Amino acid sequence: MEVTELTIARHCVRQEGEAGLSPLQRSLLESEKKIRIAEAPTGAGKSYAFQQAVARNERVLFIVPTRRLAQNLLAGLSESLVRDNNWNKEAVSRKLVLWNSDETKRLAEAGEVNITARRIREISDLDPTREGGEMVIAVPEVVSYLLLRYKPEKGQSDAGVFDMLNTFEHIVFDEFHTISPRGFGLAGLFAKLATELSYRAKVSFLSATPLDIAPVLRRLDVPETEIAELHEELTDKGRAVHGDVRLSLCGCESLPELIRQHMDAVAQEIAKGRQVVIIYNKLADLQLHLTELEQIFRGAGIHPGRVLLVNSIDDSRVNRCGKGFFAAGRHEDPEAFDVLVATASVEMGVTFRANLLFMEPGFEAMNFLQRYGRAARGAHDGQVFVRFDDKMLNKSPWFRQLKRWAEKHNDDTVAIHDLTNVLSQASQKRFKDCPEEGRKHFGKLPNRAAYSSGLYWNVLMGHFSNIKYRWDHLKTHQPKPAKQIYWLLKTVREMASDREFGESAKDWCDRFENEARTLRDIGKGIRILEDDGRGDAFHAQEIWVRRNTDILDRFPLLMADDGLEEIRIPGKLGDFLLEKGNFVKATRNARFPHTPYTAILRDDAFIVEEWAREFQKGAGADPLAWELYPEAMKAAEKLVRLTGLIVSDDEDVDAGSGVL
Template sequence: MDVIIARHCVAAGEDGLSPLQRDLIEHPARIRIAEAPTGAGKSYAFQRALRDRGHRILFIVPTRRLAQNLANGLSNDLQDAGWSRQKAAQSVAIWSSDQTAVLRSQGVASINGVRLLQMTDLGSFDGGMIVATPEVVSGLLIRRRVEAGQAGEGVFDMLEQFDHIVFDEFHSIEARGFGLAALFARLATVQLDNRVGFGVSRISFLSATPLDLKPTLVDIGIPEEAIALLRERIVPDGRPLHGDVRLSLVDSPSLYDLVLDHLNEVVEELAAGRQVVIVYNRLVDLEKDLPALSRKLPEAGIDPARVLVINSVRDSTAKGRHQGGFAIGRQRDPLAYDLILATASVEMGVTFRNADFMLMEPGFEAMSFLQRYGRAARRGANGRVIVRIEEQRKPWLRAVVDWVRERPGERSTIAALTQVLSRSVQAEFSPHNTASTFGQLSSQAKWCTALYWSVLLEHASNRQPRRGHLLAHQPKGAGAFYRLEQRVRQLADEPGLTEQVNHWLKLFHAQAFDLRTIEPKIRVVSDTGEAYDYPRVWLQRETEVFERGIETGDEIHIQGGLDDYWREDKDRHAKRDWICHFPHTTRTLRLPCDERLVNRWCDELEDIDPYEFDWEDHPQALEAVQKLVRLTGLVPGHDPEISLDAVSGVL
């Protein structure tokens, strides 16, 4: 089954900018939600804002790899434009855990101090960009220890220091992590005595597969008129984004089999100087296929040293070499390699050199399909994308299959493909969703924003008058959230409950520090010297490492490689647990950390320790406790592998 997605372009002015790119730089709205196809140059617009206009930008991205890639690309772009290497280096900074490790290795005692100094000094005269992960930005606002001379630095300074605060790939935002974005958006749009909004920053949300974010922003109190919806217009002629791409849907036993079926075409593409990208759905499938690929690819004349493996495990190291000779590591530049073997890690804005041929699995969600497809045939080149289709298809994938089957060999448009993918997602949400969006944030985003605001108010950096501003301009829902917490605090008046109630609320507030649901990892160290971080539950489900290895703290030591430890049958009982705490008892429960966690916790709330406490005497407190957990979707507690002291110590 084939369909051809026709070549498509965007208009470009004399300066090379498209209408959307110019809007991202110049549009006066304080909040901009931008939608454009992959390859449209959304992030490049802000590089031009720095280079041409001296703007200062805080560019927030979901992954360390993307932060590294963007920073490297920007530095190279500035040097190509005639900037010296030193000047370019002084104008670009990275805020990520990688850079934290570098600073620590250099003996820097106050890493937050360095970052605050970068914020105020970076590119003082000619502009600058800080590329950051959300956790680092949030940490500066609500987790850092306030040091002498830094007490006042915080969100108001960021809004004043940066011309633009950008959330790239914003479709990856979770409801629990929306508080950071909501904070900037709210303070940038409140009505003040003589102006609208604190500071000067314009807040932009970028994605090729956008969520319908406007209803959530309005729900926390941002005026509709403050939000601009920006969309790139596709035209027949202009600056090309993609050439004609033949999209083929193929039944195949596995992606490995599909690769072997098309190995000659892979070799031809590489011989022509182009890249080839192969994208797996599952980490375990790619990892199990690496040994066989390390044999088959060289047999076909492909140099393993020119192959880069990109996935969450291999990216847990900065740079390295797989046993099969493949390059690995999050600091490896994809542009420098010929063949890319990857998982969903490449969906988050990773750009390739000239990948006109792609073999891929479809992803688990419609937006993943489009993000993967959009990595191929950039800048007007023609290409081919071959998708392995599984027998058990999700509704959105069945819609794509039916759509392709109805027009065999015909030409269609990227807009039509996007509509097919987004329509199936919209059916799960409001029928009033904006066209071409891929769902909405849940209502929990509003209440997680209130929690984030509450934690921000407690931080030492927000003394008067900053605290007064934050109180005066709280998001909608913050008042109701505060009243619910106060009802819970009334339990502290009961004999012997003061410490436990305060402890529970402290753990509840600690949930605001985790912006994303990330499974805990453990480092597997081989006697060959290799060491990688693996998801703990994944290891339990797929391997016998825990049974046969030697566990020492955060590490497991094994003989040989992980390939010697695969299970014949998956351990279906492997699951992540959560140590749950309660406001009225010191007893805890270990419950499965899944979509039913909140309901299970609420069920247990009334039954745990019934001889010591009677909720019938405190109906309002019971209702408040349940509402706080249900509204936010957050259960106070911690992972079994993380000590309670470590969780409590963050506040």
């Protein structure tokens, strides 16, 4: 086995004052700038700063990318407020809430009749009978749903974005590198409005692997004087972020093979009451290896039920009967298990008590750094084994660069910023206008994010919560991309009165505006029921099922009573996984503004160009539309090119469901 090893040295952050805040944490709480973009290593305590804001009687809206991270953050924050700030458990339960689909389900099962109305009330106050700070931990889809909800709630008809800006001291976007260009509208809205007049809220963006978002904010007319780009300075003394971590790059065929070679280390960690974490690149590989992993863990003396699977499929599992070796489900607390077997879903802020980590490198440099940072938190030393093969090297220039750097420093001890520098430099080569020296970015948010934000702004202006002076305020401070999107849509709608093209034009424009409600293009899901419906039920993306199983070729796809498509299989998912996946391309059934005909397009990085070609010369093209309405047709094409959004007939993900 080819192995390259080096040590990433222990590093700390300075602590100041009674609360022991670092300079970055203090800046997040006290900076006068309205917009803060903060970069700090994993484990540096970015979210801890806002725990202290709550302890100081401030209100925080903390927006995170996944349901599991929301639950993890709530559990950790609750424990810390009781332990460190002497809150009692009742106060904690009343002053911290979750806004996600799991909490929606829990409230509904508890008899809550109108959960949307409850959350509208919670914008202003969680518990008005008690003093103290408060935090709402939310996934972005729920926040967006409240802003763009379809109907007024009794007694709360006009509560919306201005209420959020005036009732929270802090609006935080955690792990902001995960925000897609189409989903930046929510963040862009808060950032732009927070810099206008004297709103209470300040907006913070947190990440260990930040994207360069400042150019998009400037394009949205956010004043540069209101943007603070913050960086945590690491020191040799202070609060330890990570101990010494031995990093080993290992060339081998599979993670089970790598784990077998280090079973003594696995057994030692579990004997000490520590966790072992395993992170895969591909969900299909994880599922294929479960039988082999079970044999390995049983051989190490690990008991059934002590290994948790953490990934999109197993997180969605319900009806667990307590049988089988592995545990699964979002309701499970990751800290309660000896071993975690996961995919990229654990990269986003979830903390473990693990000093031993086996991982594949991820598909991007930021994946690598986020995964590496899961191990050896605090003053603990650790070991990270990274599996790679020739295929990974051939596909990932950034990993080849990392490997060359590691070989140059074989058996050396290096600083964490050396590792961060080599990874960020590899990422920077992929986008133009690299940031100035010393700034560590892992990508650049494209300009289409500004225009997607402009679309979001216009849709919000038409919402019932923004009438009279609120509409006037949004109109007055409308950023340039929003103005451009407005005029382009207005131009396309000039076709709406035409006898031949009007219905298609109106439908296309309405659907295009509705795209603002979908922050993340998750894709269509299928419910799969194991053991002919008697076993576990879980959700999987249809494209994943088609690529990695033959289920859809062998069993009928049914419509369940709740309107979801489902399929019943005789056995377990693993029984139907393919050793070699099917070559199935993702597609989208695209619509056009001048015809009811649709076109099946490949849903990849070139879909906008393919849509434009089909629009101009494809089967659905109509020369008469171009002749009669040239400006409207050009405007439609420009809307698609500026935003990257494709109107389709495909089933939409419910924007308010908190799907992650």
